[in-house]
Amino acid sequence: MIEIKDLTKTYGSFTALKSMSMDIAKGSVFGFVGPNGAGKSTTMSILATLLAPTSGTAKVGGFEVTEHPKEVRKLIGYMPDFFGVYDQFKTTEYLHFYGASYGLPRAEREKLIPQLLELVNLTDKADFYVDSLSRGMKQRLCLARCLVHDPELLILDEPASGLDPRARIEMREILKELKAMGKTILISSHILPELAEMVDEIGVIEHGQLIAKGKVQDIQNRMRAKRVLHIRVLDREAEAAAFLQDQPHVSMVLHDEQGIHVHFGGQDEDQSNLLLALIGSGYRIITYSEAQTNLEDVFLEITKGGDAT
Numbered sequence: 278m279i280e281i282k283d284l285t286k287t288y289g290s291f292t293a294l295k296s297m298s299m300d301i302a303k304g305s306v307f308g309f310v311g312p313n314g315a316g317k318s319t320t321m322s323i324l325a326t327l328l329a330p331t332s333g334t335a336k337v338g339g340f341e342v343t344e345h346p347k348e349v350r351k352l353i354g355y356m357p358d359f360f361g362v363y364d365q366f367k368t369t370e371y372l373h374f375y376g377a378s379y380g381l382p383r384a385e386r387e388k389l390i391p392q393l394l395e396l397v398n399l400t401d402k403a404d405f406y407v408d409s410l411s412r413g414m415k416q417r418l419c420l421a422r423c424l425v426h427d428p429e430l431l432i433l434d435e436p437a438s439g440l441d442p443r444a445r446i447e448m449r450e451i452l453k454e455l456k457a458m459g460k461t462i463l464i465s466s467h468i469l470p471e472l473a474e475m476v477d478e479i480g481v482i483e484h485g486q487l488i489a490k491g492k493v494q495d496i497q498n499r500m501r502a503k504r505v506l507h508i509r510v511l512d513r514e515a516e517a518a519a520f521l522q523d524q525p526h527v528s529m530v531l532h533d534e535q536g537i538h539v540h541f542g543g544q545d546e547d548q549s550n551l552l553l554a555l556i557g558s559g560y561r562i563i564t565y566s567e568a569q570t571n572l573e574d575v576f577l578e579i580t581k582g583g584d585a586t
């Protein structure tokens with residue numbers, strides 16, 4: 278659905294995207310993550326045909342964005358990270374306005390708009406002024422607006438930003454429904470654990486370059502090559518920590534009031550052998566567990582460079 282090849286974007290002397298390449302399969306939900314200023318919005322604006330790349334190509338549904346912008350626009354629904362909602366409109370009028378802009382006949386809009394409002398849980402706000410809606414509601418209305426022309430691809434730039442936890446969950450549920458409807462979704466976010474539940478793949482961007490891409494599980498597994506073990510023993514804790522330091526695959530041992538934390542580079546079998554070695558040496562184990570890595574850890578580990586702004 279999306280093919281990006283050697284995409285570069287410069288703003289004056291500043292290079293926001295550096296020869297970035299990335300493909301996204303049709304029907305997949307792709308999470309685009311990276312620190313502030315990494316280049317997510319720039320990439321999304323180029324895909325949405327709103328910004329011209331400096332060099333390289335970006336294709337949506339096989340259409341190159343600069344050569345066939347009209348075809349691309351039919352295929353995409355774009356939700357920018359910052360949007361206005363024409364406050365003087367009522368919710369229904371607002372969607373009529375956008376539907377009409379896409380050339381949908383009134384009869385079709387009359388049928389479609391109640392369905393869209395239901396999808397984004399705004400049926401009871403159909404006759405309210407947009408101005409009176411909460412931020413979360415406005416964000417859902419903006420999502421409904423992206424859907425009026427039934428696009429195949431949704432490009433959503435931080436759709437959950439600024440929402441409270443409940444509104445975020447609502448947004449996530451709607452995105453799940455859209456995924457079930459077969460839409461391809463490119464979504465950027467800083468709220469990584471929430472993305473993990475719904476995305477098929479993630480791409481991590483930093484300083485305008487894609488530095489990791491793959492299935493959430495694969496990237497997490499890659500991280501697990503550097504697992505941290507949490508061990509508590511009944512007694513002789515300092516002695517156990519010294520013992521662990523000399524064991525295979527152990528790179529670092531930290532010892533604090535919560536117990537012993539072992540940075541471990543081995544695989545499952547090695548981890549099991551380490552436990553056997555401890556027990557074999559008479560240490561009485563209370564806890565032997567692997568600290569969970571989640572998307573947040575993955576993100577922090579991969580983007581060690583920090584804020585790109």
Ligand SMILES: Nc1ncnc2c1ncn2[C@@H]1O[C@H](COP(=O)(O)OP(=O)(O)OP(=O)(O)O)[C@@H](O)[C@H]1O
Binds near residue numbers: 320358
């Ligand atoms: N119009 C512009 N003129 C000059 N620099 C720009 C312009 N737009 C973006 N940039 C710069 O390009 C870089 C990438 O910005 P972009 O908005 O794509 O990042 P982002 O990953 O979406 O960040 P955020 O998470 O903060 O939205 C930033 O350093 C930004 O300051």
